[in-house]
Amino acid sequence: MSVRGATLLAAAVAGALTLSSCGSGDDSGGAGSGGGSGKRHEIVLSNNYMGNEWRPQMVNVAKFVAGSADYRDKVKLDVRISDATPAAQIQSLQSVIRKKPDAIMIDAASATALNPTLEQACKAGILVFSFDQVVTAPCAYKLPQDYEAQATDAVNWLGTQLKGKGKILMDTGLPGIPLSETYVKVWKKVLAEKYPGIEVVGTFSSQYAPGPELQGVSAQLARNPKIDGILSGAYVASDIKALKQAGRPMVPMTGLDFNGGQKQCATEKLKCFFIGAPAFVSGMAIERIVKVLDGGQQPKQEVYFDTNYVSEAGQIDFPHTQKLETLKAGENYYPDGADSLVTPISFGAHDITAADVLGK
């Protein structure tokens, strides 16, 4: 290769990178809308993953709220999506910190691995607000879910439905992440202490995605001739599909609040419990960040949602610590909405539609 060749090669790489910037970034919240006369708060949303149905909806709600009439003159939102690993998110955050925005709102790749970097952001005078997968950095504000309470209510519902006896399948989620660790730990503990007659005859790893859940439940159904319930933290719709494909009767099952499973449980009168974890938490975070930046008070930690859902056929009196609502069309599930919608879709004074959430 000649020197000219080597130079051309380097130029080609640099050129490819430059060209790729044509499809560049995401700047919402009044970007291009002109905005008002005052200085807008620069908020960076740092997200490390878009590989499931929840995260893109979370990002879309953030864009919606930042661009809404109440906030478009106050907020300039910059969305940063990094690769899924903590190391990639750290690198992305360092690039953000160099630009010194007013606030970083973060759905974190790890509860702990980003702490040193976020402490660095706090020291640089940047407000750090974590939500959903929160960090433990003391300087960060937090809007978490209460995994322990969610898991306890779900297992108590199933235990009561089965009257303390039967054979069930258990979802181990995604090994290595705090959500799965908490769910599995709580489920095992409560089953052992309160429902010793319930036997876990098989486990599967849903990985919080419909495909692996369908595959995992199907494999377990093939191995186990009798199943009385499914304790999952993910896709009820996949469980229903697996049971139907195997020609097995429907059983009580738990999962996350996806519209697809909720629609099926409502119309087919199945016994279902849904853990409430709506994606609008990002919008709530923006509201609170603006409040803090404008000098208002905000608790350092606030559980953002504490309501779970049960289908009409699944209603039963059982011990629970979080609020409980029965599925109601148009309120907490949407008969004409997409299966992938995480419900409920709107909060507070906002009028967020399914199209807004899905980014259409």
Add this chain to the structure above:
Amino acid sequence: MSTATVPVERRLRLPRPRIDWGIAVTTLLLATLVVVDLSLQPALADITQIGLLVQTALPLLFVAAAQTLAVLVRGIDLSVGGVFAVANTMTAVWVGAAGGNHQLLLLAVLVAGLAMGAINGVLIAGLGFQPFIATLGTWTAYGGVALMILPSDGGAVPLVLTSILNGTVAGIPASIVIVAVLLLAWRVLRTSRFGTQIYAVGDDEERARLNGTPVRRVRLLVYALAGLCAAVGGIMLAGATSTGSPTAGDPYILMSLSAVVIGGTSLRGGAGGVGLSVMAAFSLILISDIASAMNLDVWVSVAASALLLLVMVTARALVERRAEGRTP
């Protein structure tokens, strides 16, 4: 042939300096990316910021070094992800929880890395397993051990480790000094008798054996060293994040292979080196940093890395073909 038959211009031609195009291309690539990144982020032209960027690169640099060693003896090491995770979780759980002699415990983590690498070496050099199959198996096994040590992200890393990583040596960030030490260690190894044996085994195992090179021992030691390097990578990540993660190692497996290939170490063994892989690993980190600075979608960074891999592989293949064409 008499000198009288040689054309005058050939006789007068001065010997041209020999240029290693493999090193030149890798260096040029890195330099280009540094210039692009600096032009996009002027704030990066600061020794502290450079130190932070290098700190994020350290885990990949060490895993790339581990992978290079395995590839140099015509092998591959998929278990680097597992060794990395075990060392990372050991640092966050056992070393962090212990009071007092953290240095000794960190040494124990390194020995564990060496031992895990040696197990690979025994499977490959001793029992004759294919490197891909052997390390595929141990990757899963070591990953399981990591999950057993730490079921999910957490733990506490000893303060001494984070202090060292975030410290400076004569005003230079420790992360930069660590890279210099890695390169120096490679230089010492490369010029040693053992270094020569590594290249000999990778180049032509049979010829190396006939020349008296203890091929099996060299292979075993190379995999043990690869384990050591991967363990250092795991410790580096624990230090940078002040925590442990049982799944942190897996993404580094393919990234380290990319770094090896982009750097120019031949997958057929016996050519290349850790220095080249370190430069290539930096290039991958810089691509990601440039993508962050430009706020590009994550797929752009991934696609740019993949494109770079293809371009470099193609360019090297062309160079090799041209070199082979010249051989009489």
